[in-house]
Amino acid sequence: MTPRRSNAAIIIDDVARAAGISTATVSRAFSRPHMLRPETVALVRKLADQLGYQPNPAARALSTGRQGNIAIVLPDIANPFFPPLLRAAQAAADAAGYSVFLGDSDENSTREARLIGKLTMQVEGFILASSRMTNRKIVELGERQPVVLINRDIPGLPRVLIDPAKGIGAAVEHLSQLGHKNIAYVSGPAASWSNQQREYAVEKSCAKHKLRLRTLPIGHPDFESGREITEKVLALKRVTAVITFDDSVAHGLLAGLAERGIDVPRALSVIGCDDVLGASTYPALTSVSARCDEAGRLAFELLHKSLNDEGGDDIRSVLDTWLVARGTTGPARID
Amino acid sequence: MTPRRSNAAIIIDDVARAAGISTATVSRAFSRPHMLRPETVALVRKLADQLGYQPNPAARALSTGRQGNIAIVLPDIANPFFPPLLRAAQAAADAAGYSVFLGDSDENSTREARLIGKLTMQVEGFILASSRMTNRKIVELGERQPVVLINRDIPGLPRVLIDPAKGIGAAVEHLSQLGHKNIAYVSGPAASWSNQQREYAVEKSCAKHKLRLRTLPIGHPDFESGREITEKVLALKRVTAVITFDDSVAHGLLAGLAERGIDVPRALSVIGCDDVLGASTYPALTSVSARCDEAGRLAFELLHKSLNDEGGDDIRSVLDTWLVARGTTGPARID
DNA sequence: TATCACTGTGCAAGCGCTTGCATGCTACAC
């Protein structure tokens, strides 16, 4: 067979020939410089630069089994919780020399599994943020390849968890102090670990402070659903405060309330989760805050350790949350 | 040399052996099924499924020079303009069988160039959204590999442009009709094509409607900068309306105004650009709207055509904008 | 029956890199 491509692409042989040495040495100048005489390394580096040589990652991957890539898979980039996380994770990965694949599963576990399947052979590991897959599937994946979870608590797999307990505890206490007796929780996707945690934390805190709690389910956690749930929230006559699964939903709810002329916080207090909207709503949203960028950074760090076989046993990194009280919470109205 | 890895990984030989045929035939069963007897294809498919065989992309890439990957590079995922775009582009790419690399340049052209360099050999093409690199660099890249631009107008390269003219024209007309005579434009990054277009459109429309225009520069276009610019906006005594580079900035400005008790729109009208915040501010933001998800989808489509050598000559796909008037615009105050 | 054009498969080279082992060399000790 004759060569198929005769691109202008510079390959290792070109550099080797230019330097009058073997390709092995050129290769080592990049991957194991300490094995070579410093002058040799310098020469190769110079020539490579000059010729514009870049090692072909496919060839390298084929030979070594390492691709220098990772993948981040998440349910919905448009959810404002993820961009900061993604940004931080990609920045950390980049700094460590990795390139990152992005997979958006659109909140769909089948699609998520398909995406992962398509990427497995091209990446050294995965960061799964708010995965919608079953534990079993995730564990299976984890047996074949390094995986770090964000907001999913599966023993045995390294994971970064944003624990809403503290923040939600503070939120409920805040409401209790303001005189609220009946509150509602607008819950997120059932398959979401975060939602389970948040719901549980709300329940527990309400019990502690002796508040009555009603729960309202929602489909896709976004602005629209928040807006649409408004009617149902208002139908809960005695409820004077609402905690929502996330800020988007709170945002939608605020919009729905504004449309109906309901005064926030006088008639109803609203608290979001994630605190990703900053103070950018009006009134500024009281929210349970967390460093989600930190979660992204940390997740990559754990993955990086995994890749270098430094994965300690059963790492479970928990990030705390806290309440940021702004303008959407106030004293309970008196009926 | 002996084999380095003896993974449990199934390779093409395993399938070939199981089927009692050559690897060539197995390979063709995937890439050129029409060359084979249908029964052969079926057999191979069945066995491959059974064994869990997946072609190694690195080997394939090495052999064919095609990776099945593309990259999307953008200045800041945390900017709400990008997630919908990215989402749509990745969905389209996925549907066409491509996986996507993500690069966040952090608004930095050097970093952008570095990211691109790192990815070139792993992708078949690039989507550059709001690139911060110089025309020269981009053209150079385009000569070496398929590139589609979003919001960057370089003749010869396929590009998707969101043309603000119509929407901004409508915005200025809207303000003019409301009796505004003096308006301000809070501008974005100087290197941004979008900003240039928007600034130009504002100037032109103001001239047409005989409005006086002041321009205020801003650094990183985000919520914080918007908030910080408030003082300067208020210092422009006669200005009764402001158009901002994007929604984030408008958002920040609204927050800044609210903090100072300035009534929007009674004391000052505000118009954003991109319309990515929905009606989620209060008052709901009047904004120049565009289908940014459509831009993402379209960009991939153009890239896909490029990759299949169907790139027409000098494709320049322009998406229109329009004004969505909401609550932040009203009659000019009378000083 | 011999010839010819297909068709479906197999052979084996080659994609560009890494790396185990061999080799040549220098330097030092005996």
Added chain:
DNA sequence: GTGTAGCATGCAAGCGCTTGCACAGTGATA
């Protein structure tokens, strides 16, 4: 002078796949 270590480099196989070409079978045509 010989032996021996140790260092820097080269040789060549192999990573898993694709694909040009060769080749064997088949049926149609002469």
